[in-house]
Structure formats: structure tokens, C-alpha cells
Amino acid sequence: MPLSAYVILSGVLFAIGALGVLARKNPLIMFMSIELMLNAVNLSFMAFAHFLDSVQGWIFVFLTLTVAAAEVVVGLAIIVSIFRSRTNIDVDELNSLKG
Amino acid sequence: MLNLTPYILLAPLVGFVVLGLLGRVMPRAAISLVGCGVVLVGFALALADLLSMLGTPSDARASDITLWTWITAGSFHVQFGLLFDPLSAVMLMVVTGVGFLIHVYSIGYMEDDPGYWRFFCFLNFFIFAMALLVAADNFLFLLVGWACVGLASFLLIGFWYTRPSAVAAARKAFVVNVIGDFGLLIAIFLLVGVYQGALDYGTILGVQGGSAPDPTALAPSGVLLAIALLLFVAAAAKSAQLPLHVWLPDAMEGPTPVSALIHAATMVTAGVYLVARAHVLFEAAPTSLVVIAVAAGASAFMAATIACVNNDIKRILAYSTISQIAYMFMGEAAGGFSSGIFHLVTHAFFKALLFMCAGAVIHALGGEQDIRKMGGLRERLSGVFWLFVVSGLALAAIFPFAGFWSKDAILGAVLQRATASGAAGWYVLYAVGLLTAGLTGFYIFRLILVTFFGQYRGAPVAGHGAAHGATIGEPLAGLHQPGMALMAPMWVLGALSLVGGVVDLPGSQWLNDFLVTAAPSATELSSGLVWGSMIAGLICALVGIGVAWSRYARGQSPATDDVPASALVVFLRRRWLIDDLYDVVVVRPVLAFSRALRLGVEDDTLDAGSRGLGDAFGSLSAGLRGFQTGFLRNYTLTLFLGAVVILVYFIAVSQ
């Protein structure tokens, strides 16, 4: 397969993820969308690493995976604690940080 | 030559420290013993020094002791040193001698005061500071002593510190004296420039055997004139000369011994000492001597006229002091520096005595100071009366009392200057001197006659113990007779007022010769003029006394203030309006200006400005708050839009 196929797939996945973050109200779904975006980027890293025969892309993928894992842990913890205190996790209702 | 000067200073300092720390718990007898004892020790040491000096050839009569280095900075350096030469010897004798007598007098005068220890503590401090002033061997420590006597004066004027008038008078005295300190400071700054960082008398005035370097060779005449005039500003402030005399009459709020010691005999004459000490600098700028002559002539006349209408026994004497010190300056301005010092010495005797007599009267009447409420005290207080007359005659310069010789020496110096220069101005000054001599005779005998002659006009005097039950018909039954502590020092001073002139009689000129290395005298007049001047002075004084006799011989009371008086008298009573002028021209405008600055600059510009700057940022932030909606998806959208913008930018750049 040519590199363009990987890049297009990555771009499509990224767009889907971005649309998901923007359009959905449930934070869990938004998290999944973010994961999708991260993995879209990972895909393009791997593709370029493969075609350029460079190890740097792989390194970044691992870095991204680690950060994503950490982010999910923190994010889910926040969501759980919000749910406990408010019983509603619709992001449009969560505007107490309004300036 | 013996030089015990450091110990002369140390003695009163020890007294000050001991009384300051322990005075509160010491018994009165111990306080009196320490307070007077240390001054007596100082006097004994000064006397020992002086006797040893008299046994030394006249060209080796200066001894300088350097104690420690006070400060160094670059080429500027000052050492704390004490100089004992004929001039400081005379001054130290006066300070410790008259000072001791007044300490003894205070034992009697202050006997009932709860602040007894504090009084002696402050008095000892004053003696220390005054001794430092006259014994310092450089201008900087002169300034230290200068300011410390001002402090002592402040403390003692405000001794009864819960009286508003005393508090105000003390502050006024201190602030006016600081004006003088300012003059001295700037003069010192200039001297440091001229003399390459040195401030000691040896370098500048050449007092230690060596002759002084000629200042005119070292600095332009403008600088020298500035130095001399600034020194005179200091002298005028300390010695209460026009226009800085306003504090002295108010200073009479202090206890009477203070008025006698500080505001008559010693501190106020420090300016005369300064001019004599620094005569090299004044002679190098002859214009300054003219300025001194004008200020002195004006002060002598002004103060004497005010004394003629005042009715406060102590204030009359205060104005008299201004007038007499002005005489000393007149003599110095005419080149007779030693005659200025001569009058300083005799004045210390008779003016201290006048104040002590006044104090005895005030003490006897339980605090009354208004002469209109006195009268008829001659028989009750006969000792005080006779001493008052002796000192009054000395003040009025009647032959053969001490004041006669010294005032004659001054008028002689002025006349000599007038005949030598031929300038009309010096003749005018001489005439002012004579006129003031007449006024002096008038006001002092007005005071004596009104106080001691005629009938007693005051309220009955409340006395001690048994005297409380005095019969109504005897208003003076409760009179406090002065005790030994009051009278003994007065008799001593009475004797000195009578014969004090012997130190410098026209024929012998002992003091003159003694001071010749430190304070030169004017050339002597031709003998015809000497006699003429003496007689002229005497006649003027006698005329003044005669006028006083004709008006007050039966002890008539002067008119009270509410009786309509001529514009002239009102002008004199308002003290030539000078106090009012200060209030209108200086005090009020400065306060108003400061308040305007507080409102206009401090609050409305600087504080409001910084608040305004803060508010500006505040409203900017308020505008930016709109972006912070709190909706997560808004933020996300903004984030993506930002990413898109960056992306578009890079694509655009790459093409």
C-alpha cells in the first residue's frame, strides 16, 4: 500500500475524532473521540516511520500512548468525581468555570 | 601646661548619666549633691587649668588633646579633640562658674517640683554640652555642642511638659535653632572644600601657636563671604538676633534657673563666642562684619523698645538679653572681639543675677510673673531688692558696676571704627548704641520701680503651712521668703556684678591681653575720645533711669492691655509684629502647602494614578472575560480553529 493510503486513513480518523469531541455532549464519548484522534496521529507516525525507516516515529508513538493512558486516568477520575457531586455529566451544564 | 579639659566635660556627663538612670530612685539630697557636685568639680578643674595657663608664657597658652578619630571619608577626616586656649578658658570659667551658682540656686527654686531629679539631669547635660561647644577643637564638634545645647534648651524650656505653652515654646526654640544649625552645616561644607577636608581650628584659624593661613589666598571672596554669613546665621539663631530672635522670649516658659543659665548667661552667648573664635574668617570677608553690625544694631534697638512696654518680668529680661547680646555683636563687628567677650562675661554675671532676682520674686509670689500684679515688695524682699538694684545698675552700665566697663569697651570699639573709617554707618551704629543705653536704663528701672515700689496690687499670696491662715488684710503674709540656697548664689553674683569689671579696666586691659592670641581687640581710642565716650554712655543711661523715675517712682502700674494705646505702643506690644509675620509668611503657608501636596499630589495624582492604572487593566480584563464562557465545546472549537489558522498559515508560507 502507498503511504498516501495511511495518511488519508489517519486524516479521516482524526476528523471523525475531532467531530466527535465537538458534537457530543457526553464526556465519555468525548474521551473516546480524543483517543481516536491520538491514535490517528499514532497511525501517521508509524506510517512515516516505516516508510522513512526512522526510529523516531516509534518513539513518539510510545510517548503518545503513555500520555494518553495518563490522561485517561486523570480524566476518568475527574468525570467520576463530577458525577458523584452533580449526578449529571452533560458538558453543557458544566460551566462553573465561566469567567 | 595642665590640661584637664576632658575631665571638665566628663564631670557633668557623669552627673547626667547617673541622674538619668538612677535619679528617679535617689533621695533629694543625693540628687542635689550629684547635680551640683559634678559642676563644682568641673569648675575646680577649669580653675586649675586656668591657673596653670596663667603661669605659662603667653605664646604657649594653647593645648590641644585629641581623643579619638570621629570619622574618615576620603580626604575628609574629623578627630574628636579638645582645645584649651585663653578663649575657651574664659568661656569654661563662665559656664562652670555661673553654672554652679545656678545649680545651687535651683536647689531652692525647684524644691517642690516632682521632676527635681529630671531638672538636675538636664542641667548637667546642658553644662556638658556647653563645655563641649566651647572646648571643641574643630567646627564639627562645635556643631555637636551647638546642637546639644539646643537640645538641653529644648528639654528645659519644655520642662513642665504638660503645659501647652511650654511645649510650643520648646518646639519653637528648637526649630529656630535648627535654622542656625543649617547655616553652620553649610558653612562647614564650604570649609571642607576650602581647607581640603580639614575642619580643625589649628588648620583653619591657626590657634595653636601658629598663625592662621590667609583665607583670602585659598578661596574666592564670594565663598569666604558665604562662610562668614552662614556662620553668622548660626550665631544669630543661637544668640537670638534679628530676625531669628523670636524663640527667646517664649523660652521664658522654662523654670527661671533655666532662663538665668541658658537663656541669659551661657548658651545664648554662644554666637558671640563663635564669631570671636572664627574671627579670622569674618575678617577675611569684611562685608560680613557690616552685616553683623546692621543686624546687631537693629536687634539692640528693637529688643530694648519692646522691653520698655512688656509687663512680664521674665520677658522684659529676655528682650534685654537680646539687646545686650546685640551689643556684644556690635563690638565684634567693629573689630573689638575681646570687648565682645568682656561684655559676655560681665553680662553673664549681672543678667544671671537679674533672672535669679526675678525668680526669687516669682517664687515669693507663688508663680506670679506679671509686674502689674506686683508692687511694694521692697520691704518684704529687701535682700532681693538690693541685689536687683545692683544688677540693674550693672545692666544700665552705671559707673562703677561691671556692665559699665564692658559696654564702654564696646561703644569705644564702635567709635574707634567710626573715626578710623569715617563711614557714616558706623557713627549711626554708635548713636544706636547710645540710644539703646538710654532705653536700657529706662526699661530696667521701670521694672524695678513697678515691682518694688508703691503698693502691692496682686491677689493675696497663698503660702505654706501656717501661713494659710493669714488674715485678709495682709495680702503678702503668705510670701515665700527666699532661703539660703536662693540667696547665697545671688550674693556671689551681686559681688561679681559690682566688681566684675576689674578684669578689663581701661588702664590694665588684663582680659584683653589674655585673649590677644584668640580674640583680638580693636585699636584703642585716643584718650580724649575714651573719656568722651564713657561720659556720653553714662549720661544716656542716667537719662533713661531719670525718665523711668519720673514715671514710675511711686510704683504706678503700667496700663493694662485693654486701655487704648497709641499705635506705637501697640506695635511694640505686638513685638514689632515679627512673630505675626512668621506665622503668616512661614508657618501657615508651609502647612497649607503641605496639605495641598497631600491632596493634590500624594492622593489625587500618585495614589489615584496607580489605582487608575490598576482599574484600566481591570476593565481590560473584564472585556476579555467574555471569551471564558465555561462551555467546554466552545473552548474545543476555538482550539481547532486555532489549529486550522496555524495550518493555513504554514501552507500559505510554504507556497
Added chain:
Amino acid sequence: MTQFPMLSAIIFTPIVGALIALVLPRRAAWGWGVLVALIDLALAVALLPMTSAGAAGYQFVESVRWLPDLGINYSLGVDGLSLFLLSLNGLVTLVALIASWPQAQTGERTRSYIALMLLLAGSMQGIFLATNLFLFYIFWELMLVPAYLVVGMFGGARRTYAAIKFVLYTAVGSLLMLVGIIWLGYMVSSSSATPFTLDLPTLLAEGVPAAAQPALFFAFMAAFAVKAGLFPLHSWAPDAYVEAPAPATAVIAGVMAKTGIYGMLRIVAPLFPLAMRDYFPLIGTMAVVGILYFALQALVSNDFKRLLAYVSLSHMGVIVLGVFALNAQGIQGAILQMINHGIIIAALFLIAAAIETRIGVRRLSDFGALATRLPWLATAFLITALAALGLPGLNSFAGEFLAFLGAFHANWVYGAVATLVVIPAAWYMLRFFQGVVEGPAPDAGPVAKALSGASAKLADLRWQEWLALIPLIALIFYLGIAPATMTSRTEAATQQILTTTQHIAPGAVGATHGG
């Protein structure tokens, strides 16, 4: 380094002490704070005999490589300029902590208060000892934190306003200085062969190009002039001094304001002498106007803490004028006066605190006749007030005399006009002294109430107050009678500043008659 790191010990004793204070039992905090301050003072005083008096240059140098690529090193050193400031800081902190006794008894947050005061002291010791500009800057900013918190947490009614104003004023100045520091390092390394460094001795040796001096001068002066309260950049000071608890004000006005002067002497004078000479008219005018302006403000202040704030600022102007005279007398006077001013202002604020704790108000118009009940307090007050108004024979006179003398010989107009301040100074100080302790007792109000009853509250000086005031008063006398003990040890540092100045900028001190 085999030698005991004396200077680090001086800096970190109070900082570590501050951390420990936070975890101690509340009742032990005050004693601990006093102990730590005492140790720090002892270390600083121990330095006095250990340093050689006549030598110029840094002694007890400590240097640890930190981020050498960025020119940042942990380097410390002490010389005649900083020597006495260390002791002053130790002493003022100690007496301020001793005098905080009433606060320590009633306050809820004693531990934080003690910790902040110690941290403030430690950071100021760091400023006085740092010989690397970046280290200097770190301590400079570190100092702001405890100062801000002390004002903001423990101050009076308007403490928030005062604290924020204080931080904003000083932060703007310090940020400009940070820019200046980086730019200075860059300018020096690009104009010479040395690699980028912020070590002060190296910068001094290389010199700063003339063209770069004015901008750098203003960047640094922004920080130092604000800290020293130079007119018209002083607006933070009266508010902060009034609102802060009086012992803290003693430290802020007595020592912290000196860091600004210290910066001028340590950094501005040797590095930017050309700019300093060229802008003497500007800074000199600001100083002279300030000296008189603050004196007049003191004259019409009714709140006596505010009055003292202006007194302090007026005196700071004298010190600045001495520094900018750039001659031996001016700089010696400035160094001497930094110490004297610290002692006097600390004593005055402690006395103000003693009065305020007894009566509860600060309006001069409410007061009178306190001397009848509090004679020892009145005596201590009188001595300090006299020192503050520059009575010859007490310490302030020596310093002010030299500073005025230096200014007079640098430019006699500035010197003479500035010296005029002695007249309003006597006026405002006596107005304050007499207004509080003398005069008739007021008819009504808190003072009348305190004077009338035999209330225990109106006791004369307590032992903590004695302990705090006695060392200050002893120094007021000692440094007035024998200031040469200090000036002989600051002479070498002064000459070094002057030779650097003359070396880089010939003619900069040409106008000194006496210098």
C-alpha cells in the same frame, strides 16, 4: 571547599529555620524564631572580626557551578559594602521578632508569621551576599513573597489593597531588572571575548559599553528606585508601612528598602558610571524633591505610622543623593546611613507599636501627656526621635552629614537644598514626639481613658520591649560617637567603587573638592 561555608550559613539558617517553624507547636514558634534570628545575627557579627578591614574585594567567597552555560552560578562573597548590612538585617529581624511578642500571644497564625519573617530575613541576606546577578535576582524575588504575605495576611484594615499595590509596584520594577540582567550579560559577552556570564566580578572587569549604559541603567534603577521609595515611585510605601504589623514594617522599612540602595551601590554605580553621571540631574532632582516633599508630608500626617513612613522615605532620599554624589564622602555617608537609618526606623516603628498596643489608636490628635505614665517609653522615644531628626552626636548625624557633604561637593545646589530638610525634620519629629507624650492630657478618647484609670494596660516598657530597644539605642549612641569604627571598614569598598567608576568613566568625580 574545606572551609566552613559561613555565608551560606548566614543565608540558610533563617530559611531552614522558617521551614522548621511551620511544624513546631504553636507556643514554641516565637521562641524558635527569636533563637534562629539570634543565631543568624551571631553568625553575621562573627564575620566582623573575621574579615580584614583594609582589604578591597570579596572575602569568604563561595562559588558552586550551577548552570554555567547560562552564566548562572551560586556564588557568594562579602565586602565592606555588605558586611554591616548583614548584621543590620540580623539585628532588626531579631528585635522585630522579640517585639512581636504580643502578636505571637494572640495571633492565630503565629507559626506562619514567624516563618515569613525568617524567610524575609534569609532572602535579604541572600541579596546582600550574592555575587551572581541571577542569584541576586532569585533572592530579590524571593524576598517579595514573605513581604507580600506578611502585609496581606497580618496587616491592618486595608491590608489587601496595600499588599497588592506593593507587589505590583515592586514586580514591575523587578521584571525590568530581569530584562536588564539578561541584556547586560548579552551586551558584555558580545562586546568582549568572555563567554556569557552573570558573575558580577567578571562583568565589572569587562566593563559595560557606553552606548548600552543608559538603557541598562534605567532597567536596574526601575527596580532599585521603587524599592528605595524614590519620589515619585514611592506610592506603595506609605500604604504598606501603615498596614503591615509594626515589627514587620521595621524590617521592611529598616532593611528591605536598603536592598534598593545596596543594588545601586553594588550594581549600578560600578557598572553604569557614565549613565549615573549623565542622569545625576534627574535622579538627584527626584531625591531632593523627595527629601523635602516627604518631610512636608510627615508634617501634616495625623496617623503616626504614616508619618513614620514619610520620615523613612525622606531619609532614604538623603541616602540616594549620597550614592549619586559619586565621591568618597557621599558613598561612605550612604553606606553609614543605610545602617543608621535601619536602626532608627526600626526603633521608631517598634515604639509606635508599643504605643499602639497600649492605646489602640494611631491618630496624633488623640494623644498627649503619655510621659506622665510612661516615662521610660518617653525617654526611649525621645532618644530615637532625636536621632531621627539628625541631632549631632547621635548616629544619623554622621551618615547624613557625610551624604550631604558629598552631595554638596558634587553639586552645591542639590546639597544645599537637600540640607534644608533638617528644619522640617526637627519640626515634624518634635510634633510627633510632643504630640504623643507631652502636652495636656486629652479630655476624652482612648488616651484619656487609658490615663485616667490605673489600668494595667498602661504599663511602662515590658521586658520584651526593653530587650528590643536597648541594642538599638546603644547603637544609636555608639555609632554617633565613633562612626569611624564603621567608616574605616567601608573605606576600601568605597574606594573600589570609586576606582571602578573612574577607571571606566574618567572625570565622573571631577567636581569633588574634598574628595
